[in-house]
Amino acid sequence: MEYIEKSAAQIAHDVRTRVRSAAEVTDATLAHVESVEGAVGAYLTVLADSARAHAARVDERVRNGEKLALAGVPVAVKDNMCLDGSRTTCGSKILERWIAPYTATAVARMLEAGAVPIGKANCDEFAMGSSCENSALGVTRNPYDLTRVPGGSSGGSAAAVAAYEAALGMGSDTGGSIREPGAFCNLVGFKPTYGRISRYGLIAFASSLDQIGPLARTVEDAALAYDAMAGFDPMDATTVDRPVEAAAGALREDLRGLRVGMVREFDSAALGAALDALYRAAYRDLERLGAELVEVSLPTAAYGVATYYLIAPAECSSNLARFDGVRYGLRVEGDDVRSMYDRTRAAGFGPEVKRRILIGTHALSSGYYDAYYVRAQKARTLIAGDFERAFAQCDLIACPAASCPAFEFGAKSDPYSMYLMDYYTIPMALAGLPALSVPCGWTTPEGGRVPMPVGLQLCAPLFAEKLLLGAARAYEAATGHALARRPELESVRA
Amino acid sequence: MNARYEAVIGVECHVELKTKTKMFCGCVNAFGGEPNTKICPVCLGMPGALPVPNAQAIELIIAAGLAFGAEIPAFSKFDRKNYFYPDMPKDYQISQYDMPLAIGGTVKYWLEDGTMRECRLTRIHLEEDTGKSTHAGSGDGRIAGSSYSLVDFNRAGVPLMECVSEPELRSGAEAVAYLESLRRTLLALGVSDVKMEEGSLRCDANVSIRPAGSAELGTKTEIKNMNSFRSVERAIESERARQIEILSNGGRIVQETRGWDEVNGVTHSMRSKEEAHDYRYFPEPDLVPLEPSRAAVERLRAALPVLPAQRFERYTSQLGIGSKQATQLVETPSLGAYFDRVVACSNNAQQASNFVLGDLSRLANETGVAVAESAVSAEHLAELIGLVDAKRINSKIAKELLARMWDGAGSPAAIVEREGLAQTTDPGAIAAFVEEVLSAHPSVVAEFKAGKSNVMGFLVGQVMKASRGKADPALVNELVRTKLSS
Ligand SMILES: [Zn+2]
Numbered sequence: 001m002e003y004i005e006k007s008a009a010q011i012a013h014d015v016r017t018r019v020r021s022a023a024e025v026t027d028a029t030l031a032h033v034e035s036v037e038g039a040v041g042a043y044l045t046v047l048a049d050s051a052r053a054h055a056a057r058v059d060e061r062v063r064n065g066e067k068l069a070l071a072g073v074p075v076a077v078k079d080n081m082c083l084d085g086s087r088t089t090c091g092s093k094i095l096e097r098w099i100a101p102y103t104a105t106a107v108a109r110m111l112e113a114g115a116v117p118i119g120k121a122n123c124d125e126f127a128m129g130s131s132c133e134n135s136a137l138g139v140t141r142n143p144y145d146l147t148r149v150p151g152g153s154s155g156g157s158a159a160a161v162a163a164y165e166a167a168l169g170m171g172s173d174t175g176g177s178i179r180e181p182g183a184f185c186n187l188v189g190f191k192p193t194y195g196r197i198s199r200y201g202l203i204a205f206a207s208s209l210d211q212i213g214p215l216a217r218t219v220e221d222a223a224l225a226y227d228a229m230a231g232f233d234p235m236d237a238t239t240v241d242r243p244v245e246a247a248a249g250a251l252r253e254d255l256r257g258l259r260v261g262m263v264r265e266f267d268s269a270a271l272g273a274a275l276d277a278l279y280r281a282a283y284r285d286l287e288r289l290g291a292e293l294v295e296v297s298l299p300t301a302a303y304g305v306a307t308y309y310l311i312a313p314a315e316c317s318s319n320l321a322r323f324d325g326v327r328y329g330l331r332v333e334g335d336d337v338r339s340m341y342d343r344t345r346a347a348g349f350g351p352e353v354k355r356r357i358l359i360g361t362h363a364l365s366s367g368y369y370d371a372y373y374v375r376a377q378k379a380r381t382l383i384a385g386d387f388e389r390a391f392a393q394c395d396l397i398a399c400p401a402a403s404c405p406a407f408e409f410g411a412k413s414d415p416y417s418m419y420l421m422d423y424y425t426i427p428m429a430l431a432g433l434p435a436l437s438v439p440c441g442w443t444t445p446e447g448g449r450v451p452m453p454v455g456l457q458l459c460a461p462l463f464a465e466k467l468l469l470g471a472a473r474a475y476e477a478a479t480g481h482a483l484a485r486r487p488e489l490e491s492v493r494a
Numbered sequence: 495m496n497a498r499y500e501a502v503i504g505v506e507c508h509v510e511l512k513t514k515t516k517m518f519c520g521c522v523n524a525f526g527g528e529p530n531t532k533i534c535p536v537c538l539g540m541p542g543a544l545p546v547p548n549a550q551a552i553e554l555i556i557a558a559g560l561a562f563g564a565e566i567p568a569f570s571k572f573d574r575k576n577y578f579y580p581d582m583p584k585d586y587q588i589s590q591y592d593m594p595l596a597i598g599g600t601v602k603y604w605l606e607d608g609t610m611r612e613c614r615l616t617r618i619h620l621e622e623d624t625g626k627s628t629h630a631g632s633g634d635g636r637i638a639g640s641s642y643s644l645v646d647f648n649r650a651g652v653p654l655m656e657c658v659s660e661p662e663l664r665s666g667a668e669a670v671a672y673l674e675s676l677r678r679t680l681l682a683l684g685v686s687d688v689k690m691e692e693g694s695l696r697c698d699a700n701v702s703i704r705p706a707g708s709a710e711l712g713t714k715t716e717i718k719n720m721n722s723f724r725s726v727e728r729a730i731e732s733e734r735a736r737q738i739e740i741l742s743n744g745g746r747i748v749q750e751t752r753g754w755d756e757v758n759g760v761t762h763s764m765r766s767k768e769e770a771h772d773y774r775y776f777p778e779p780d781l782v783p784l785e786p787s788r789a790a791v792e793r794l795r796a797a798l799p800v801l802p803a804q805r806f807e808r809y810t811s812q813l814g815i816g817s818k819q820a821t822q823l824v825e826t827p828s829l830g831a832y833f834d835r836v837v838a839c840s841n842n843a844q845q846a847s848n849f850v851l852g853d854l855s856r857l858a859n860e861t862g863v864a865v866a867e868s869a870v871s872a873e874h875l876a877e878l879i880g881l882v883d884a885k886r887i888n889s890k891i892a893k894e895l896l897a898r899m900w901d902g903a904g905s906p907a908a909i910v911e912r913e914g915l916a917q918t919t920d921p922g923a924i925a926a927f928v929e930e931v932l933s934a935h936p937s938v939v940a941e942f943k944a945g946k947s948n949v950m951g952f953l954v955g956q957v958m959k960a961s962r963g964k965a966d967p968a969l970v971n972e973l974v975r976t977k978l979s980s
Contacts (some may be wrong), residue, residue, distance in 0.1 A: 006952075080542075081542070082541070082542045087539070088542075090541070090946070095541065098541070100541075100542075101535060101540065102535050102540070102543075103969055104542060199542075199544060200542065200543070201542040201543075203541040203542045204541075204542070204780075206779075207779035207780050208779035234546065235544060235546060236544050236546070236779070237544065237545065237546045237547065237780065237781050237782055238544075238779075238780060238782060284818065303867075314776060315776075315779055317576075317774075318574050318576050318586050318776070321576060321584065321585030321586055322539050322541070322583065322584045322585050324578060324580075324585055326580050326645070327538070327583070327645075328540070328541075337580055337643075338578075341578055361774065363773055364576070364774035364775075364776050365774055366772045366774070369776070373776060431847050
């Protein structure tokens with residue numbers, strides 16, 4: 001096992017105790033990135049010089065006695081988060097050459113904790129998609145089968161971590177964009193409670209849903225990253241001003257005393273025999289760890305996708321208005337300002353982004369607002385109410401993280417089948433709940449060459465991140481599914 | 495004016511708040527400056543930047559609402575108003591749609607002759623200002639024919655109060671009187687500088703006409719581009735006349751936005767209702783709802799200053815001061831407060847008003863020091879008025895004393911005492927001065943006796959001079975006259 005395959009916790013420990021320097025870890029990571037990037041394509045920009053400069057600073061801080069939780073940990077930053085002086089594209093032509101003039105709070109907190117930014121990771125354009133195929137700037141492949149997608153929209157961050165091109169990934173989850181690529185790439189993908197981590201500097205897709213979170217190879221690593229990023233930010237009025245309980249040091253050994261809810265409406269039998277067997281085994285493992293399984297009902301969760309595809313596009317239609325060619329990003333000149341807008345946006349946005357802007361503009365327009373936007377908000381309230389009632393009967397909810405394992409490129413070419421990928425992750429996003437995916441086994445998809453990872457989703461009540469991570473840690477330790485296979489990188493090394 | 499029709503006018507004002515920082519970021523809120531020097535990622539609408547509301551701006555809006563007797567709902571929120579415009583960085587404006595910070599209320603105003611009137615408010619809400627575009631290459635700064643435009647974002651994100659009146663005004667003069675009262679009130683509250691010339695007050699007017707006495711509303715037009723109170727009055731009157739002429743000729747008013755042309759004194763069509771935007775308002779997801787606590791609202795209510803309309807009514811109805819002087823006194827909040835302190839320790843409000851608006855305001859103009867900040871304390875001015883009222887000093891001495899008090903001489907009573915400036919009212923003492931003067935000017939006395947009565951002024955002046963100005967002028971007059979006629 002190469003050093004770069006170590007966990008973030010191990011790397012940080014080694015750098016803190018000066019067993020390794022951050023500079024060595026960074027150099028090793030950059031060398032590995034160079035050898036596998038051609039095949040994986042996780043990054044849109046590799047920040048080699050800046051990473052070395054950050055690493056030097058970390059080593060200096062360590063020498064000065066600072067106890068950095070993420071000392072020297074290589075991190076992949078999703079390219080919808082601003083990092084001062086770095087190109088920040090959102091996977092879009094419209095921002096292809098935009099250099100961020102400031103740093104996102106979550107990124108700044110990771111750097112403050114000692115993390116070293118290796119690069120800006122690919123994503124679906126403006127985080128709209130579930131496979132990374134909507135990126136206008138590059139193709140990212142799943143390290144476990146390069147003919148398959150890494151998931152999305154945080155697919156670049158997921159692929160980077162899975163391929164050891166970083167020990168931690170920063171992703172953003174609007175309807176499942178951390179959890180689904182986490183499941184596709186054999187990772188822990190964790191979306192905290194809405195308002196836990198500042199969105200300042202995260203280029204907005206749907207403001208009321210977007211939430212930053214980590215992608216990691218272990219639950220402990222995810223918890224370390226969460227601890228570094230979480231907490232009130234005076235620059236984001238939607239962050240919650242309440243204490244964050246450190247999750248990294250409080251991981252559970254078992255699930256004794258916990259009631260885990262099985263969602264009646266999310267019967268895994270619908271996913272086919274192979275996945276059904278995997279999920280049933282996972283639920284049995286939870287039980288074996290001491291959890292009491294109880295049945296709960298989320299009767300309105302089935303409306304999640306429909307609700308989400310009104311609210312998220314409505315917000316995106318407004319959030320993306322600023323990309324008009326006036327002050328930054330792409331500009332295509334026109335005869336007057338109106339034609340400049342039209343030409344810039346026509347050339348700068350890809351088809352999925354345009355589709356959502358159209359849907360959202362329509363949903364907000366006069367005469368349709370009540371029928372679409374207001375109704376969707378009411379449905380959202382009902383869905384959140386369902387979860388509240390469910391959590392009166394259980395401490396955690398367990399369900400699938402995605403309806404299938406990573407699929408081949410082009411397999412979901414019609415938008416609606418792609419939207420359904422987030423069927424199990426959207427309801428939690430609408431309710432603002434903390435949820436994660438954790439590896440729960442392997443299955444060879446129909447027509448596939450090798451087994452692909454599958455993710456179990458765990459969801460907790462608002463602000464119960466510590467409980468959620470603790471339980472996931474217990475499950476991970478008892479099952480060890482993630483360790484069963486390695487990504488297929490040997491054959492692709494340049 | 496045509497007596498068969500009456501105008502129905504509503505006014506919509508945008509007022510820049512006088513906060514330390516902008517509405518949603520930490521940039522300084524100040525007029526002018528080099529273009530694009532008061533900017534940051536937030537007010538530039540940079541990708542990823544988020545708004546954080548300015549608590550001071552929210553308090554100023556609530557204070558304004560309370561001053562006009564508006565309801566401050568327990569729940570309010572921000573909404574996005576979506577439209578594309580180059581000087582609006584996010585291509586949406588954070589504003590308030592259906593749940594403003596203040597609902598209803600009344601602006602009390604008065605006409606030139608002192609008649610009090612009221613106009614109800616629909617609402618007051620909080621929003622952010624846009625940047626400013628300059629069109630270049632066309633020579634006249636207009637967009638037509640320009641080859642490029644420049645945008646200054648210093649103003650982008652400045653907190654803006656929108657204040658909408660009910661259509662209860664009936665003439666351009668009433669609209670201006672309403673605006674004057676609104677302006678004075680906001681100034682007294684410290685909400686804004688309310689300077690139309692700097693753009694910290696901007697207003698549009700809705701104008702329609704209907705048969706006098708009718709309760710129905712006619713089709714309205716919205717008038718924009720009015721740059722002074724004078725142009726508001728002219729624009730409304732011009733629009734009223736235009737509409738009356740159309741209706742009188744059997745025509746129909748088109749609902750539209752019209753721009754005021756200051757040079758030609760007419761309004762012209764800008765865009766019709768069909769071209770109106772669909773702003774696609776929806777609740778601002780980057781901000782949480784505003785829920786001002788009752789305690790905070792009551793604290794703001796308790797801290798409200800005396801309002802100009804209250805002052806004006808008290809001055810005219812209780813103190814008997816004329817409308818013109820009362821208006822001048824309420825014009826500057828600090829002057830009105832100073833006057834109130836003078837009146838509190840003097841019984842002669844009229845005299846106080848004369849001094850404050852006369853000699854003191856003149857001294858203030860000459861020295862550039864505000865009356866309220868001058869060395870003349872309200873108590874000392876009241877003391878001076880008392881001395882005049884008690885005929886202890888005459889008005890000439892009073893004027894001299896005031897000038898010395900302005901320079902820091904302190905209590906006028908003490909000066910009078912110290913320097914023996916008290917008016918001489920003893921007829922015996924004055925008679926002696928008269929005797930002295932008449933015997934010193936026998937030729938003038940002769941002229942008077944020969945019928946040149948206008949030389950009496952000279953003789954009175956000489957007596958005043960002999961008394962070193964202290965003689966009671968009325969008594970001097972009387973005694974000179976008696977002596978000459980004897
Ligand atoms: Zn700013």
